[in-house]
Amino acid sequence: MNRPHLTVEHITRQFQIDGEPLVALDDINLDIAEGEFVTIVGASGCGKSTLLRLFAGLDVATSGTIRHAGEAVNEPSLDRGIVFQEPRLFPWLTVEKNVSLGLLNSRLPKAQKSELVRDHLELVGLSRFANVYPYQLSGGMAQRAGIARGLVSRPNVLLLDEPFGALDAITKAHLQDELEEIWAKENITMVMVTHDVEEAVYLGDRVVVMSPRPGRIREIIPVRLARPRRRTSSEIASARDRVLKSLHATGENTQSQAKGSKPSDDGGRTERTVALAR
Numbered sequence: 001m002n003r004p005h006l007t008v009e010h011i012t013r014q015f016q017i018d019g020e021p022l023v024a025l026d027d028i029n030l031d032i033a034e035g036e037f038v039t040i041v042g043a044s045g046c047g048k049s050t051l052l053r054l055f056a057g058l059d060v061a062t063s064g065t066i067r068h069a070g071e072a073v074n075e076p077s078l079d080r081g082i083v084f085q086e087p088r089l090f091p092w093l094t095v096e097k098n099v100s101l102g103l104l105n106s107r108l109p110k111a112q113k114s115e116l117v118r119d120h121l122e123l124v125g126l127s128r129f130a131n132v133y134p135y136q137l138s139g140g141m142a143q144r145a146g147i148a149r150g151l152v153s154r155p156n157v158l159l160l161d162e163p164f165g166a167l168d169a170i171t172k173a174h175l176q177d178e179l180e181e182i183w184a185k186e187n188i189t190m191v192m193v194t195h196d197v198e199e200a201v202y203l204g205d206r207v208v209v210m211s212p213r214p215g216r217i218r219e220i221i222p223v224r225l226a227r228p229r230r231r232t233s234s235e236i237a238s239a240r241d242r243v244l245k246s247l248h249a250t251g252e253n254t255q256s257q258a259k260g261s262k263p264s265d266d267g268g269r270t271e272r273t274v275a276l277a278r
Protein backbone atom coordinates (compact mmCIF):
# COMPACT_ATOMS: atom_id res chain seq x y z
CA MET A 1 0.00 0.00 0.00
CA ASN A 2 1.16 3.58 -0.77
CA ARG A 3 1.71 5.95 2.12
CA PRO A 4 -1.52 6.19 4.20
CA HIS A 5 -3.39 9.34 3.28
CA LEU A 6 -6.44 9.07 5.49
CA THR A 7 -5.94 7.41 8.83
CA VAL A 8 -8.59 6.46 11.33
CA GLU A 9 -7.30 5.60 14.80
CA HIS A 10 -9.55 4.14 17.49
CA ILE A 11 -12.59 6.13 16.42
CA THR A 12 -15.69 5.83 18.57
CA ARG A 13 -18.87 7.85 18.06
CA GLN A 14 -21.55 7.72 20.66
CA PHE A 15 -24.97 9.42 20.40
CA GLN A 16 -27.75 9.88 22.95
CA ILE A 17 -31.13 8.49 21.94
CA ASP A 18 -33.96 9.07 24.46
CA GLY A 19 -31.39 9.69 27.15
CA GLU A 20 -29.71 6.34 26.45
CA PRO A 21 -26.20 6.10 24.97
CA LEU A 22 -25.98 4.59 21.48
CA VAL A 23 -22.57 3.48 20.23
CA ALA A 24 -22.75 4.13 16.48
CA LEU A 25 -19.04 3.40 15.88
CA ASP A 26 -16.79 1.39 18.12
CA ASP A 27 -12.99 1.42 17.86
CA ILE A 28 -12.70 1.89 14.10
CA ASN A 29 -9.17 1.69 12.71
CA LEU A 30 -8.41 2.09 9.01
CA ASP A 31 -5.62 3.34 6.76
CA ILE A 32 -6.49 4.52 3.26
CA ALA A 33 -3.70 5.11 0.75
CA GLU A 34 -3.38 8.10 -1.55
CA GLY A 35 -5.27 7.42 -4.77
CA GLU A 36 -7.02 4.37 -3.37
CA PHE A 37 -10.71 3.61 -4.06
CA VAL A 38 -12.27 2.19 -0.90
CA THR A 39 -15.89 1.10 -0.68
CA ILE A 40 -17.81 0.56 2.56
CA VAL A 41 -20.76 -1.83 2.93
CA GLY A 42 -22.78 -2.98 5.91
CA ALA A 43 -26.23 -3.30 7.43
CA SER A 44 -28.46 -0.28 7.73
CA GLY A 45 -27.52 1.59 10.90
CA CYS A 46 -24.00 0.13 11.21
CA GLY A 47 -22.49 3.63 11.08
CA LYS A 48 -21.35 3.99 7.44
CA SER A 49 -22.71 7.53 7.00
CA THR A 50 -21.49 8.51 10.45
CA LEU A 51 -17.97 7.39 9.48
CA LEU A 52 -18.16 9.32 6.19
CA ARG A 53 -19.34 12.47 8.02
CA LEU A 54 -16.36 12.14 10.35
CA PHE A 55 -14.04 11.87 7.33
CA ALA A 56 -15.65 15.01 5.91
CA GLY A 57 -15.26 16.91 9.19
CA LEU A 58 -19.05 17.40 9.38
CA ASP A 59 -19.14 15.60 12.74
CA VAL A 60 -16.66 15.05 15.56
CA ALA A 61 -15.78 11.67 17.09
CA THR A 62 -16.42 10.94 20.76
CA SER A 63 -12.88 9.55 20.93
CA GLY A 64 -10.07 8.71 18.53
CA THR A 65 -8.50 10.62 15.66
CA ILE A 66 -8.92 10.97 11.92
CA ARG A 67 -6.00 12.40 9.96
CA HIS A 68 -5.88 13.59 6.38
CA ALA A 69 -2.33 13.94 5.05
CA GLY A 70 -1.13 13.99 8.65
CA GLU A 71 -3.50 16.78 9.80
CA ALA A 72 -6.27 16.06 12.34
CA VAL A 73 -9.73 16.37 10.73
CA ASN A 74 -12.01 18.52 12.91
CA GLU A 75 -13.94 20.58 10.36
CA PRO A 76 -14.87 20.54 6.66
CA SER A 77 -12.14 21.40 4.16
CA LEU A 78 -11.98 22.17 0.45
CA ASP A 79 -9.48 19.29 0.28
CA ARG A 80 -12.31 16.81 0.94
CA GLY A 81 -15.30 16.87 -1.42
CA ILE A 82 -18.55 15.12 -0.55
CA VAL A 83 -21.38 13.76 -2.71
CA PHE A 84 -24.70 12.63 -1.17
CA GLN A 85 -27.38 10.22 -2.37
CA GLU A 86 -29.65 13.14 -3.31
CA PRO A 87 -27.74 15.69 -5.38
CA ARG A 88 -28.97 18.50 -3.03
CA LEU A 89 -29.08 21.13 -5.78
CA PHE A 90 -30.71 24.50 -5.10
CA PRO A 91 -33.74 24.67 -7.43
CA TRP A 92 -33.48 28.44 -7.91
CA LEU A 93 -29.85 28.29 -9.11
CA THR A 94 -28.57 27.18 -12.52
CA VAL A 95 -26.38 24.09 -12.79
CA GLU A 96 -23.32 26.32 -13.16
CA LYS A 97 -24.19 28.30 -10.01
CA ASN A 98 -24.92 25.09 -8.09
CA VAL A 99 -21.52 23.67 -9.02
CA SER A 100 -19.81 26.95 -8.10
CA LEU A 101 -21.15 26.52 -4.54
CA GLY A 102 -18.37 23.96 -4.11
CA LEU A 103 -15.99 26.97 -4.24
CA LEU A 104 -17.92 29.13 -1.78
CA ASN A 105 -15.12 29.13 0.78
CA SER A 106 -12.34 29.32 -1.78
CA ARG A 107 -10.18 32.45 -1.98
CA LEU A 108 -9.37 31.95 -5.66
CA PRO A 109 -9.93 34.89 -8.03
CA LYS A 110 -13.34 34.95 -9.75
CA ALA A 111 -11.93 34.17 -13.20
CA GLN A 112 -10.16 31.08 -11.89
CA LYS A 113 -13.31 29.90 -10.13
CA SER A 114 -15.30 30.28 -13.39
CA GLU A 115 -12.65 28.27 -15.23
CA LEU A 116 -12.77 25.50 -12.62
CA VAL A 117 -16.58 25.35 -12.85
CA ARG A 118 -16.39 25.16 -16.66
CA ASP A 119 -13.72 22.43 -16.52
CA HIS A 120 -15.73 20.33 -14.08
CA LEU A 121 -18.99 20.69 -15.98
CA GLU A 122 -17.05 19.37 -18.98
CA LEU A 123 -15.56 16.54 -16.90
CA VAL A 124 -19.05 15.26 -16.02
CA GLY A 125 -20.48 15.93 -19.51
CA LEU A 126 -22.76 18.83 -18.52
CA SER A 127 -21.19 21.73 -20.45
CA ARG A 128 -24.32 22.19 -22.56
CA PHE A 129 -26.49 22.35 -19.47
CA ALA A 130 -24.59 25.02 -17.53
CA ASN A 131 -27.46 27.51 -17.71
CA VAL A 132 -30.40 25.21 -17.05
CA TYR A 133 -32.17 24.73 -13.70
CA PRO A 134 -32.22 21.47 -11.71
CA TYR A 135 -35.87 20.70 -12.66
CA GLN A 136 -34.71 20.46 -16.28
CA LEU A 137 -32.24 17.65 -15.50
CA SER A 138 -32.72 13.89 -15.34
CA GLY A 139 -31.80 12.10 -12.08
CA GLY A 140 -28.46 10.98 -13.55
CA MET A 141 -27.63 14.48 -14.80
CA ALA A 142 -28.49 15.98 -11.42
CA GLN A 143 -26.14 13.51 -9.75
CA ARG A 144 -23.41 14.42 -12.27
CA ALA A 145 -23.87 18.04 -11.19
CA GLY A 146 -23.53 16.88 -7.55
CA ILE A 147 -20.28 15.10 -8.44
CA ALA A 148 -18.97 18.20 -10.27
CA ARG A 149 -19.75 20.29 -7.17
CA GLY A 150 -17.88 17.75 -5.00
CA LEU A 151 -14.86 17.89 -7.32
CA VAL A 152 -14.73 21.57 -8.29
CA SER A 153 -12.46 22.61 -5.42
CA ARG A 154 -10.00 19.98 -6.68
CA PRO A 155 -10.06 17.99 -3.42
CA ASN A 156 -7.62 15.13 -3.07
CA VAL A 157 -10.29 13.05 -1.33
CA LEU A 158 -13.85 12.55 -2.59
CA LEU A 159 -16.35 11.07 -0.11
CA LEU A 160 -19.48 9.54 -1.63
CA ASP A 161 -22.52 8.50 0.42
CA GLU A 162 -24.58 6.11 -1.74
CA PRO A 163 -24.30 8.49 -4.69
CA PHE A 164 -26.10 6.20 -7.15
CA GLY A 165 -28.58 4.61 -4.72
CA ALA A 166 -31.61 6.36 -6.20
CA LEU A 167 -30.79 5.77 -9.87
CA ASP A 168 -32.02 3.12 -12.32
CA ALA A 169 -29.61 0.28 -13.17
CA ILE A 170 -28.50 1.59 -16.59
CA THR A 171 -27.84 5.16 -15.43
CA LYS A 172 -26.09 3.77 -12.38
CA ALA A 173 -23.76 1.62 -14.50
CA HIS A 174 -22.90 4.62 -16.73
CA LEU A 175 -22.15 6.84 -13.77
CA GLN A 176 -20.03 4.15 -12.09
CA ASP A 177 -17.88 3.98 -15.24
CA GLU A 178 -17.67 7.77 -15.46
CA LEU A 179 -16.69 8.02 -11.80
CA GLU A 180 -13.99 5.38 -12.27
CA GLU A 181 -12.62 7.31 -15.27
CA ILE A 182 -12.52 10.54 -13.22
CA TRP A 183 -10.81 8.69 -10.37
CA ALA A 184 -8.16 7.29 -12.72
CA LYS A 185 -7.62 10.61 -14.53
CA GLU A 186 -7.54 12.89 -11.48
CA ASN A 187 -5.78 10.48 -9.10
CA ILE A 188 -8.21 11.26 -6.27
CA THR A 189 -8.65 9.11 -3.17
CA MET A 190 -12.27 7.94 -3.15
CA VAL A 191 -14.28 6.55 -0.24
CA MET A 192 -17.77 5.37 -1.18
CA VAL A 193 -20.54 4.08 1.06
CA THR A 194 -22.93 1.79 -0.79
CA HIS A 195 -25.64 -0.82 -0.19
CA ASP A 196 -24.87 -2.42 -3.53
CA VAL A 197 -22.29 -5.22 -3.19
CA GLU A 198 -21.75 -5.44 -6.96
CA GLU A 199 -20.94 -1.73 -7.04
CA ALA A 200 -18.60 -2.14 -4.06
CA VAL A 201 -16.52 -4.85 -5.76
CA TYR A 202 -16.70 -3.33 -9.25
CA LEU A 203 -15.26 -0.01 -8.06
CA GLY A 204 -13.30 -0.75 -4.91
CA ASP A 205 -9.61 -1.58 -4.49
CA ARG A 206 -10.75 -2.76 -1.07
CA VAL A 207 -14.19 -3.35 0.39
CA VAL A 208 -14.66 -2.52 4.07
CA VAL A 209 -17.39 -4.74 5.54
CA MET A 210 -18.99 -3.30 8.67
CA SER A 211 -21.12 -5.03 11.28
CA PRO A 212 -23.86 -3.33 13.30
CA ARG A 213 -24.65 -2.59 16.96
CA PRO A 214 -22.11 -1.36 17.68
CA GLY A 215 -20.69 -0.36 14.27
CA ARG A 216 -17.37 -2.10 13.77
CA ILE A 217 -15.15 -3.12 10.88
CA ARG A 218 -15.71 -6.82 10.46
CA GLU A 219 -13.36 -7.42 7.58
CA ILE A 220 -11.50 -5.66 4.76
CA ILE A 221 -11.57 -7.55 1.49
CA PRO A 222 -9.08 -6.58 -1.22
CA VAL A 223 -10.27 -6.73 -4.84
CA ARG A 224 -7.05 -7.27 -6.75
CA LEU A 225 -8.43 -7.06 -10.27
CA ALA A 226 -7.00 -5.05 -13.16
CA ARG A 227 -9.05 -2.17 -14.54
CA PRO A 228 -11.16 -1.66 -16.51
CA ARG A 229 -13.09 -4.51 -14.91
CA ARG A 230 -15.74 -6.60 -16.58
CA ARG A 231 -18.97 -6.68 -14.59
CA THR A 232 -19.79 -10.18 -15.77
CA SER A 233 -16.35 -11.71 -15.11
CA SER A 234 -16.05 -14.72 -12.83
CA GLU A 235 -13.48 -12.80 -10.74
CA ILE A 236 -16.01 -10.05 -10.00
CA ALA A 237 -18.60 -12.72 -9.15
CA SER A 238 -16.24 -14.43 -6.75
CA ALA A 239 -15.24 -11.12 -5.09
CA ARG A 240 -18.95 -10.34 -4.70
CA ASP A 241 -19.53 -13.75 -3.10
CA ARG A 242 -16.72 -13.13 -0.63
CA VAL A 243 -18.26 -9.83 0.42
CA LEU A 244 -21.74 -11.36 0.62
CA LYS A 245 -20.44 -14.17 2.76
CA SER A 246 -18.89 -11.68 5.16
CA LEU A 247 -22.09 -9.62 5.27
CA HIS A 248 -24.14 -12.76 5.72
CA ALA A 249 -22.14 -13.52 8.85
CA THR A 250 -23.18 -10.10 10.24
CA GLY A 251 -26.86 -10.92 9.60
CA GLU A 252 -26.99 -8.35 6.80
CA ASN A 253 -29.62 -8.50 4.07
CA THR A 254 -28.19 -6.87 0.95
CA GLN A 255 -29.48 -5.82 -2.45
CA SER A 256 -27.61 -8.66 -4.15
CA GLN A 257 -29.02 -11.21 -1.73
CA ALA A 258 -32.48 -9.78 -2.23
CA LYS A 259 -32.00 -10.34 -5.96
CA GLY A 260 -31.46 -14.01 -5.25
CA SER A 261 -27.71 -14.51 -5.45
CA LYS A 262 -26.50 -16.57 -2.55
CA PRO A 263 -23.08 -16.32 -1.00
CA SER A 264 -20.97 -19.26 -2.13
CA ASP A 265 -18.92 -21.28 0.28
CA ASP A 266 -15.29 -20.49 -0.36
CA GLY A 267 -14.10 -22.98 2.20
CA GLY A 268 -12.95 -20.25 4.56
CA ARG A 269 -10.45 -18.90 2.04
CA THR A 270 -11.90 -15.41 2.32
CA GLU A 271 -8.89 -13.20 2.60
CA ARG A 272 -8.98 -11.57 5.96
CA THR A 273 -7.10 -8.36 6.22
CA VAL A 274 -8.28 -7.68 9.71
CA ALA A 275 -4.70 -6.77 10.49
CA LEU A 276 -5.13 -3.69 8.29
CA ALA A 277 -8.20 -2.79 10.31
CA ARG A 278 -6.12 -3.34 13.41
Ligand SMILES: Nc1ncnc2c1ncn2[C@@H]1O[C@H](COP(=O)(O)OP(=O)(O)OP(=O)(O)O)[C@@H](O)[C@H]1O
Residues within 6 Å of the ligand: 015, 016, 017, 022, 024, 042, 043, 044, 045, 046, 047, 048, 049, 050, 051
Ligand atom coordinates in the same frame (compact mmCIF):
# COMPACT_ATOMS: atom_id res chain seq x y z
N1 LIG B 1 -27.24 12.77 14.87
C1 LIG B 1 -27.56 11.60 15.41
N2 LIG B 1 -28.16 11.53 16.63
C2 LIG B 1 -28.47 10.36 17.19
N3 LIG B 1 -28.22 9.16 16.62
C3 LIG B 1 -27.64 9.16 15.41
C4 LIG B 1 -27.28 10.37 14.74
N4 LIG B 1 -26.71 10.05 13.54
C5 LIG B 1 -26.71 8.71 13.47
N5 LIG B 1 -27.27 8.18 14.58
C6 LIG B 1 -27.42 6.74 14.87
O1 LIG B 1 -26.19 6.13 14.60
C7 LIG B 1 -26.39 4.84 14.00
C8 LIG B 1 -25.64 4.79 12.68
O2 LIG B 1 -26.28 5.65 11.75
P1 LIG B 1 -25.73 5.82 10.27
O3 LIG B 1 -26.63 6.78 9.57
O4 LIG B 1 -24.29 6.14 10.31
O5 LIG B 1 -25.92 4.35 9.69
P2 LIG B 1 -25.74 3.82 8.20
O6 LIG B 1 -24.92 2.58 8.27
O7 LIG B 1 -25.25 4.90 7.31
O8 LIG B 1 -27.25 3.45 7.86
P3 LIG B 1 -28.01 3.42 6.43
O9 LIG B 1 -27.33 2.36 5.63
O10 LIG B 1 -29.41 3.05 6.80
O11 LIG B 1 -27.90 4.80 5.83
C9 LIG B 1 -27.89 4.68 13.87
O12 LIG B 1 -28.36 3.87 14.93
C10 LIG B 1 -28.45 6.09 13.98
O13 LIG B 1 -29.71 6.09 14.64
